[in-house]
Amino acid sequence: MSPLIQYMINQGVPQETLILLLMLPIVATIIAFSRQIIGIRGFGIYTPLIIAFAFLATGLKYGLVFFITIILVGTLTRLFIRKFRLLYLPRMAIALTAVALAILIIIHLGAYTQKTGLITSSIFAILIMITLVEKFLATQIEKGGKGAIFVTIETLILSIICYFVASWSLLQVFVLEHPFLVIFLAVVINIFLGKWTGLRLSEYFRFRKVIKDIELPKKKRLGKI
Amino acid sequence: MFDFFEKSHQILGMNARILAYMRPSNSLRAIRIADNKLIAKKILKKNGLPVAQTHSIIKNIHELKNFDWTSLPNTFTLKPNRGLGGEGILIVYARRKRYPYPWIKADKKIVEIKDLESHILNILEGTYSLTNLPDIAFFEERIRLLKLFKPYSYRGIPDIRILIYNSVPIMAELRLPTKESSGKANLHLGGIGTGIDMGTGITTTAIQKDRIIEYVPGTRLPLRGIQIPEWKEILRLAIHAQQITKIGFLGIDIAIDREKGPVILELNTRPGLSIQIANMFPLNERLRRVKGLKVKTINKGVKIAQDLFGGEIEEELEEISGRKVIGINEPIEILDADKIKHQTMAKVDTGAYRTTICSSLAKELGINQAIGQKKVRSALGMEEREIISLSFYMDKRLVTSDAFIADRSEMKYDIIVGRRDLKRFLVDPAKNVFMRQPKQIK
Incomplete structure (x- = not known):
């Protein structure tokens, strides 16, 4: 363990705090990589990152339960109150209220069936996920249902990958041992990503027909005789 | 396979679009002009370029409360000033003669003043704007559909997207509204994009949702071979607009009005890349060829574009006929x-x-x-x-x-x-x- 980290832990800083802080650059880099190199559209960097950390706090199983409930209830509420032609913020407030109610019911069910993992889930993680409803609903308005579902699924997959990386115990030990190496590498990799002008993986697929059609200037064209 | 990757260098991707073209060519000032439809129109109009006429502007709720609804004509377009990708645009085609004199949309639905009010409120709130910041709504004259395009368009106005760099039109595309795109000419909403031969202004390959199609959906009407009228004039307009606004890497949307002819609809600093699929041709090489050229006059720019990038029709003819x-x-x-x-x-x-x-x-x-x-x-x-x-x-x-x-x-x-x-x-x-x-x- 790095002497600095050792000192902090000895002084009573929770190990969890340090791990999460040092995982942040790694997770952020994974998200940047998936956007620039792979071409996952996602919701910027904040949403997948915060979902991944919320999963860390609640555990993947209950995290997914909360996530899916939030999206479903939020979307249904939006569709239901659409006819009333309300303004944007009140509309969102109603959607949030409905989601809060749904979470309340889930926790109640958890209490009833005595699922301790569920009822002791960190409320802040749940709150953060609830507030993401605004992002998801705004995307639905902007991109239409199909596009929004696609982006949501992409974001969810990305978050789950980030969750597994951040909860990987070997990596957790590693970041505590080499905190500065992690930070240094994150900066270097992101400078590279920020200057990367190559095609994204998804673009190879998107433009595959055009690419096949390209004639390289050096080679002679084969005439059809 | 190796060949595939070598060829793929010719494609302009998102990363390179931003780093190599948008950042160096488009200043903040230029982007502000393009993102603000009213300012863009004002600048273009001042320089004598054809734009759709603005009827009235509503800047805030107060102005909406005091708005004189009788001043509106029977047909108009209602737009958000900073709308993104065709969102929030409302078009009415006619007005009923009986009380309460509602307007009629393309899908025959009626639009009353209270509907307009709520739509404008949404615009003012920024529901359709780029960053969800409060926005301005404005009424504009409706472009009348050219007879030529009628069979190809579903309830909307097709427009011609021209990608222009360094005063030379690089690639062009005819964008047709479809049922899927609910009458909007935006490709990501499901509109049809058709490549245009730069030399002749004749359409080539057509795509919908990045997939190649041959006919207008549901018909046997070929999308290939449509001659765009006043092609040279359209290219000239595009170059002129670029020189005025100084937006170095610009996607310009031009519609053709039945009476007025070509009209500039919109300027775009982040032009979509699927134009490469519609033209079955990559952008990189064309952009590289034009980089650093000194194009002095508008006609010169038109000529360079037609000479350098035209000729796809000929190649296609060769492919079809085998001659x-x-x-x-x-x-x-x-x-x-x-x-x-x-x-x-x-x-x-x-x-x-x-x-x-x-x-x-x-x-x-x-x-x-x-x-x-x-x-x-x-x-x-x-x-x-x-x-x-x-x-x-x-x-x-x-x-x-x-x-x-x-x-x-x-x-x-x-x-x-x-x-x-x-x-x-x-x-x-x-x-x-x-x-x-x-x-x-x-």
Whole structure:
């Protein structure tokens, strides 16, 4: 363990705090990589990152339960109150209220069936996920249902990958041992990503027909005789 | 596979679009102009470019409360000032004559003042704006659909997207509204994009949702081969607009009004990349060729674009017909007795049946052994000409032929190529390549 980290832990800083802080650059880099190199559209960097950390706090199983409930209830509420032609913020407030109610019911069910993992889930993680409803609903308005579902699924997959990386115990030990190496590498990799002008993986697929059609200037064209 | 990656360097991707073109070419000021429809219109109008006329502007709720609804015409478009990708645009086509005099949308739904009010409120709130910041709503004259485009469009106005860089139009695309896109010409909403041959303004490949299609959905109406009217004028407008706004890397949307002709609809600093699929051609090479050019006049820009990037139609014609398109004057390579190539210029003469070569040239190449004779009737009367066997390459194709020899020393071309040897070619008299080149034999 790095002497600095050792000192902090000895002084009573929770190990969890340090791990999460040092995982942040790694997770952020994974998200940047998936956007620039792979071409996952996602919701910027904040949403997948915060979902991944919320999963860390609640555990993947209950995290997914909360996530899916939030999206479903939020979307249904939006569709239901659409006819009333309300303004944007009140509309969102109603959607949030409905989601809060749904979470309340889930926790109640958890209490009833005595699922301790569920009822002791960190409320802040749940709150953060609830507030993401605004992002998801705004995307639905902007991109239409199909596009929004696609982006949501992409974001969810990305978050789950980030969750597994951040909860990987070997990596957790590693970041505590080499905190500065992690930070240094994150900066270097992101400078590279920020200057990367190559095609994204998804673009190879998107433009595959055009690419096949390209004639390289050096080679002679084969005439059809 | 390796080839695939090498070829893929020609495609302009999102990363390179931002780093290599948008950042260096588009200043913040330029982006602000493009993202603000009213300012863009004002600047373009001041410089005499055609834009849709603005009826009235509503800046805030107070103005909405005091708005004089009677001032609205029977047909108009309601738009958010900073709308993104065609969102939040409301179009009405007519007005009922009975109380409460509602307007009618393309799908026959009626629009009353209270509907307009709530739509404008949403716009003012920023529901449709780029960053969800409060926005301005404005009423604009509705562009009237050109008859030509009527069968191709579903309840909306098609527009022509021209990607323009450094005062040269790079690539163009006709965007057609469809049922899927609910009458909007935006590709990501499901509109059809059709590539346009830069030289002629004729449509080529068509795509919908990044997939190639041949016909207007649900019909047998081909999307290929539509001639865009006033093509040169449209290119000229695009270049002019770029020079005024100084947006270096610009996607410009131009619609054609039934009476006014081409009208600039919108400027776009983040033009979509699927134009490459619609044209079946990558952007990188074209952009590189135009980079650093000094284009002084608008006409020069049009000419460069048409000369450099036109010709897809010809290639396509060659592909469909399996024949090469040649002009009236073509460089050919004649094979001499030792099968060595000699370059010269030939005249393509569809009026003559047989190819004729100058006797002195035939002698020089050592191919003047007659294999037969034939009587020909010409303006000078009957004449007997010798026939030799002749092989030559025209547009990279080998033609073996029996040709006449005649004294052509007084003529401009040593050889004319007749119908007999033109069966594998299409002759385009407009493709006149080298008029003044002196005849030569290397």
